[in-house]
Amino acid sequence: MKKKILIYGVGPFGSLFAERLSEAGHAVSILDHGQRQEDLKKYGIVIEDVSTKEQTVIRLPVVDHLGEEDFYDLVIIPVRKNRISSILPSLAANHKVSTFLFMMNNAAGQNELVAALGQERVMIGFPLPGGYLDGHIVRMLPVNDKKPITLPIGEPDGRVTQRMRDAAEILNSMRGYQTEIRRDMDAWLKTHVALLVPTFVPAVYACNMEAKHFAETRDARVLSVRALHEAFRALESAGVHLSPPGIKRLKYVPEPIFVFLLSKLAKTETFHNAVEDLKTKPDEIKHLANEFFELIQTSPVEMPAINQLTAYIFQNQEPMTSGQKDIPLNWKGVYGILAALTVAAGMYRMIRK
Template identity: 65%
Template sequence: MSPKTRKLANRRSHLPVVDHLNEEDHYDLVIVPMRKNRVSEILPALAANKFIPTFLFMMNNAAGQQEFIDALGKERVMAGFPHPGGFKKGHVMHMMPVEEKKPMALPIGEVDGSVTARTREVAEVLSSMRGFRAEIRTDMDDWLKTHVALLIPTLAPAVYACNTDPEHFAATRDAHVLLKRALHEALQATQNAGVTITPPGIRAIERVPEPVFVLMVSKIAKSPTFENVMGHF
């Protein structure tokens, strides 16, 4: 990311915060943008509150929503994903800047695929944020599982094989080739598991010739977007 881009991306926000959730607290919506492997630690505190009607869990999640449903009740659980993602260094959160004229889509949905008045209300809240728009989906579980398939058994191992060094990865053709082949296997395995690849256009990546794919990855690996992705690992 260029110094100019970094400067534009720096923002300091002062928000009212609380250090815990009381059983008697009333909120219309609680958004949980956490790593999936950390949410189990806070589920008892969320479940102890019976007044909050909606918890929106936004994270990489290939395991489905059943753990959250068991703790909170199906009627109180929604799922989504927090584009554009980011990573934390010290007390600073790093993420790609959003543009008001080209709002970033935030996919959200009910766990049963329905679209209700509640779904639209939550979408309206998220769309009120500058640079974002809610995308209501009826296939949120498939979307989340497809997203994980595109990253965890594919890109992540390729990046780790290059010591999580962006320049090393950008210059390592073998890593790009293995990534291409891993993507095919991951998408096929995901589909074989009964998941509908979502969005369907993702399958088009399998038709990209390997030399072209390698060239594309080598260029993308030098972009600010990829720097943000690398922060995940």
């Protein structure tokens, strides 16, 4: 069924969602401010697939603001977390919209959103796959129609409601997407921030925001792995369960293997795309880092790697030297695997006799 939808914030994700929802037959309007608003009026939404370099252009109604009496079946808000406080008053002033779907990084929880709009109007999720704005052109990772991307969404309190199912049906109408309704969306968002912001992001900062530099600099990758373990321990000790549960498996990857895999990841298109996106949002990264530290302030976990790395977010640290590898690797996990394989081999020989 055709729905009336507003995309509030037309960056990379908002652009792609607007295109796909319109393609699915919904009545989509878009709202942004400043230069982005002017570009949307002049050029429309221009999306380039970073793999094929193919571009699509779509023109949709551009609205200047959300009025108090404006009705939409769904308002999707894929904006940076540090900009939310400034737009909440205009959202709260509206009396007709029943569901605002916030799709963004968020380690602070949902209290601010719920206080402004009421729990019955707040829904949370996370946008994927990834992209960045280059002038008026949105450069996006490809969305494979045969392997749909999963969009996680949930209620702030973890309930599964009818309006949640209704929103999922709308999102499922987008080509290349499928929706996952989660009961732990708040924990999912906090884990996602812990996974990236105090760990891999500042490690990339330490490498002068260059993927090649990161791939060649073992010390940056070692610190990012150790910071990840610290972040997960701190999060759990602060009472937040890791989500999705499978993310815990990263704890058991031996450090040398993890560090090696990161060097390979840094050479991929996905990593390059993420780095280009990071260059556009230093303000959000600082905001999220502060949210993370506020979240785990009661944790007794020591965080030497996180403290060393996040200095690259909050201070003007000189980048690491490309190729730097002064930090010794921790081979303990690898030795454990080798020992287990040796025991298994011995047992196999005994059985064969």
